Amino acid sequence: VSEQRITEWLTARAGRLPRGFRVGIGDDCAVYAPPPGQELVFTTDMLVEDIHFTRATSTLSEAGLRCLTRGVSDIAAMGATPVFALLSLATPRSMTEAQVLSFLSGVLRGGVPLVGGDLSTAPVITADITVCGATPRGRAGLRSTAKAGDHIYVSGPLGASALGLRTKRGAAWQRHKNPRARTDLALRLRQHATAAMDLSDGLALDLSRLCLASRVGAELQALPIFPGASESDALFGGEDYELLFTTRRPMQRAGLHWIGRMVNDCRSRIWWQGEELPAKGWDHRSGT
């Protein structure tokens, strides 16, 4: 595997440099003069073989796209548009150059210009994507700004990814392997949402994080479940990458699911069917 050849391959395919970029791949740093009036948002997400995917069940290109999508979903959660990404990729010495390029081609399929990165070796494929997004200044949507009384929504039925991971077949399995970020919807919701985040670790854990950040509690009153998934998949399963957001007034829109209201609670508890919901979910350190 030649670092030089991979860099040349990437430079030729990394996408047109976004407006404001003077230098992309090929120098010590990428150089960017951000357009005025913008707020930039940054996220970084790791994808580790045998934790986040296995080569037995995902193609390298699928894994690469999944790596980017994890980052882009965080950008969408802020109501932002992805602008550029940097990718660090460590691969086992046993991998061929064609395999490395296959992973990279998956990352590029996500359509976000790649302006820099680093290559190394590791016992398993270990990728880290940093994505920068932009919003008009002051408009990035946070987790910490929900108020008691706000309505809570999710952008789709939940549990598909957990169901897919368990059954390894059908639409749920495809959803698990090829998640999509809800960027378009997030941009349309930006003006209505009082708080927002993406569902990467399951509704129970992620909603508890939103509640803690906003210092309120939540009362779940409905739970949209992906066909075939269990209630547990929908509450505690990770990696659905749907949007979780709150609004002051109720909203009616195709594809949005009302799930309850935020409530006053200094202990930030979540209630579901008369019981307190445990703040547990998908743990990225254990892959379960």
Place this chain on the structure above:
Amino acid sequence: VSEQRITEWLTARAGRLPRGFRVGIGDDCAVYAPPPGQELVFTTDMLVEDIHFTRATSTLSEAGLRCLTRGVSDIAAMGATPVFALLSLATPRSMTEAQVLSFLSGVLRGGVPLVGGDLSTAPVITADITVCGATPRGRAGLRSTAKAGDHIYVSGPLGASALGLRTKRGAAWQRHKNPRARTDLALRLRQHATAAMDLSDGLALDLSRLCLASRVGAELQALPIFPGASESDALFGGEDYELLFTTRRPMQRAGLHWIGRMVNDCRSRIWWQGEELPAKGWDHRSGT
């Protein structure tokens, strides 16, 4: 190891948020409104156990600081000041929380505010640092702007890191384990340098990259060698993290070493003692 506790520990110690930051650690993304008139530079660098360091010879805190320094050195190479960093860290399941915090404390010792990150598990410690730096608009120094006739300098004697890696003792070993980024010097040189980069992979390979980017050749006429190191250490040894830069006019300044001139050469060759120098050096994919 609890992701929640580590995040809380980091939030308490990650340093004051830089000017312009609305949100750091704790949301889906960090949120930043860059001050006007600035150019931002971005780099990302991986540090992999048994490739870039071993636990037998480095403390976890040293490894953490080294991880940050690799990124900050790239920022210095652009003549920029580090503004913030994001860190992704995957650690073996066998590591304790105290060990993870020890690595993180090393990263924080570098003094760059940490505004985000990700935690995961992997067979060996695998860290990826993304650093953002700033310069006045249009002032970031590139590799691609040297001209034939320019004088070439390095910021210190070379080969210390390679010597240290081989002998595992003395000042050279300390330099290998605890490299420093030449940020202060880089800022003072910014107005004089016609091109600049940092020496991470050895003079021969890095200078050849500068030559290729600038479409010129180079004639080496002097080689400052770290005491005890060999000529080969100085030419081909990696990780010295000194600055390599060119100037239109000769410079006299304590600590700077003149090493030759850029020359017209469409094949971007480097000449040393009448022979063409091979563009080989430290390969981050093989760790040699």
